[in-house]
Amino acid sequence: MNLNDILNIPPYSLDKEAKRLLLNERLQVLTLQHYERCSDYRRMIDAQKLDINHLPEYDKLPFLPVRLFKEFELCSVDKEEVVKTMTSSGTTGQQVSRIFLDRDTSTNQTKALTKIVSSFIGTKRVPMLILDSSGVVKNRNMFSARGAGILGFSMFGSKKIYALDEEMQLNIPLLREFLEEHEGEPIFMFGFTFMIWQHFYKQLLATEYKPDLSKGILIHGGGWKKLIYESVSPEEFKKRLSDACGIDTNNVHDYYGMVEQTGSIYMECECGHLHAPVFSDILIRRANDFSLAPYGEKGIIEVVSVLPESYPGHVLLTEDEGMILGEDDCPCGRKGKYFKIMGRIKNAEIRGCSDTYAAKF
Incomplete structure (x- = not known):
């Protein structure tokens, strides 16, 4: 099955066995492709004594630490084919990841993101409220993770x-003018968790202005570190926002994602669970020996994606800890694994869009 066929599959429709067959085939193809085209990746794979002609199932493929x-x-295409370079978030003095995208990879990331998000908010473009500043979006050829997130989600908005x-x-x-113009219409909102809390929610409280966003749908992400310090749980975050602007708590969706696998995001369902779509998957590895942890056990998150063709980012070990809660049986009805994030591994750098911004506070 080629990537175009995969991208036409509804994102939460495959059960465990069907998805495993799909991922095994696609990730083996990508492993061989990157081995042939990226010399640094080839040396890393050779160092692990992997038989490139007899690749194992995807949960046994070598992972790259993010x-x-x-x-x-790390690049698997000629430099003249790179149309976009994305950089991760980072506090001052931190090195940032650099992800090189060719036209096809960038297009396929957009297609996957569209499929995933549309399954939550619908396919019709609606007025969009971006809970950030336009100053973030500057150089279109050198995207930060924050700017890329805003631009990626902006395609779901009509007037923005x-x-x-x-x-x-x-x-x-x-804001008043925008909401008066679109009174009674659904409103799509996007922003990064801490910025929403610090600059939207807190400023609403300070001004006592209560906009009517009862028809709003909010997607947010980028880290919880600062809010945890303020003793704000995900449930409290949703409730406070609902009190401040009337948004239905069931229409507030967190997501987990990273610049190294743009497009392969993990959306939060109405039950509060993060879900793996057919385009990607999550594994949990024990810190002591990197063996696979069973469902319900905390460990280091590994993410795989069918999308990265221009760089070897298809099998990655993150610096986050999490736990798989189940598979194919979430009460929301979506198939695939569902999980929760437990935080960063000890001594890992701050990297989420919200957390790197919150470090200034």
Whole structure:
């Protein structure tokens, strides 16, 4: 099955065995492709004594630690084919990951993201409220993770406004005008978790302005580190936002994703679980020996994706800890694994869009 066929599959429709067959075939193809086209990747694979002509199932393929993208320029296409270079979030002084995209990989990431998000908010483009500043989106050829997130999700909006000005202050006159113009219509909102909390929610409280966003759908992500310090749980986050602007808590969706696998995001369902779509999967590995942990056991998150063709990012070990809760039996009805994030592994760098921004506070 080629990638175009995979991208036509509804994102939460395959059961465990069907998805495993799909991922085995596709990830073996990608492993061989990157082995042939990326010399650094080839040396890493050779060092692990992998028989490239007899590749194992995907949960036994060698993973690359995401940190390697800070140390090496890993690319599987000629440099003149690179149309976009994406960089991870990072605090001052941190190295950032550099991800090189050719036109096909960038297009396929967009297709996957569209399929995933549309299954939650519908296919019709609606007015969009971006809970950030337009200043984030500058160089279209060198995207930060934050800017890329905003631009990626912007394709779901028709008329779009930024709720914050260049000084990260809530632009209440603009917000009033926007909501009056689209009164009674569904509103799509996107932002990064801490920025929503710090610059949208807190400023609403300070001004006592209560916009009517009862028809709103919010997708947010990028890290919880600062909010955990403030003793704000995901449930409390949703409730406070609902109190401040009337949004239905069932229409507030967190997501987990990273610049190293853009497009392969993991959305939170109405039951509060993060879900793996058919385009990607999650494995949990024990820290002591990297063996696979069973469902219900905390460990280091490994993510796989069918999308990366221009760089060897198809099998990655993250610096996050999590736990798989189940597979194919979430009460929301979506098939695939569902899981939760437990936090960063000890001594890992801060890297989420929200957490790197929150470090200034």
